[in-house]
Amino acid sequence: MKRNVQVLLLLFLGVGLLHISLLTDLYLRYVRPGLRPALIASGVLLIALGAVSAARDGFPFNRPRTDGDQSHDGDRSNGDGHGEGHGHSHAGGPKVAWLLYVPALTILFLAPPALGSYTASRDDAKAPKAPASTTGESLFADLPDKGVVEMSLNDFSSRAVWDTDRTLKGHTVRLTGFVTPGRHGTWYVSRLVISCCAADAQVRKVRVHGPAAPPADTWVTVTGTWHPTGKLGTDDASPALDVSTVDRVPAPKDPYHDVVVTPDSR
Incomplete structure (x- = not known):
């Protein structure tokens, strides 16, 4: 999975948890009132982890490529101008990984209702x-x-x-x-x-x-x-x-x- 997907997912989940537990009473649709402190602590921790990861990787959440990364991604030279044909791609995980945003954004913008009939x-x-x-x-x-x-x-x-x-x-x-x-x-x-x-x-x-x-x-x-x-x-x-x-x-x-x-x- 790409680093930007991981970082944004942590941030969205953290903000969503704080939204339903700190700013509203929506968390009562899912857990008992006594678990509110745990939800708030979890939201703060997720945001902190996302912020640290973002700061480490640099904006826009992609680590700058080094000479070693570039040589590893391309054909290696054997000294006589011929490549060895060992090119590799590290573009990240499958595109379907973006679907992980769905539950995070749902909690943030459209909290599911409580169980009912x-x-x-x-x-x-x-x-x-x-x-x-x-x-x-x-x-x-x-x-x-x-x-x-x-x-x-x-x-x-x-x-x-x-x-x-x-x-x-x-x-x-x-x-x-x-x-x-x-x-x-x-x-x-x-x-x-x-x-x-x-x-x-x-x-x-x-x-x-x-x-x-x-x-x-x-x-x-x-x-x-x-x-x-x-x-x-x-x-x-x-x-x-x-x-x-x-x-x-x-x-x-x-x-x-x-x-x-x-x-x-x-």
Whole structure:
């Protein structure tokens, strides 16, 4: 690979990382907030490496050719005016190497969106397993008796599958997520949760019974009551909601942080 390709690639990648992690919140589409310092440090390091390489090679990033380089590239003379026919070309790597700029420039000028309905519709949602109780007491705290209960999809899914005490029964709950179309006109309100980065994303989704689905990937807040499905405490149960209202809301800055969304925070 030519030196100019290497140097520019380092610079573009470094600037792109600093752009999404230092100047914007776009990095939250790919990693957890705690990794921001590491992204900033990586961006600074890449820029520094690119700058050092550029300074070493000289502008415009091509090292001046020496007499030794020229004699090596041409036919060597054997002293009697005849060449030995050992010419070599060191023009660099294949032209396709320039395609390496594509991901670097994409991060800089057109940051890919966070994972959404395409991923959620192709992965099976699994409710987080409830911890085993050693005291015989309920694993889930009672919900407030009055008003609409704001819940995360994670908490609702866990209760809807594993809560044999049925603490969801009789309560109106409110959930927030993005729309994921299902089969035969069904749809889900979904979230993707991550441990480190988007590569390890796990799906949380609740089937909606009631209103027609808004467009895929639309962020919504739905209000309704628990729709029991399957036998509680087993993998046959699945989270579902009888929905009475659907309100569109702006996409959150951190799409993977599944927390309770209150009216004041929307």
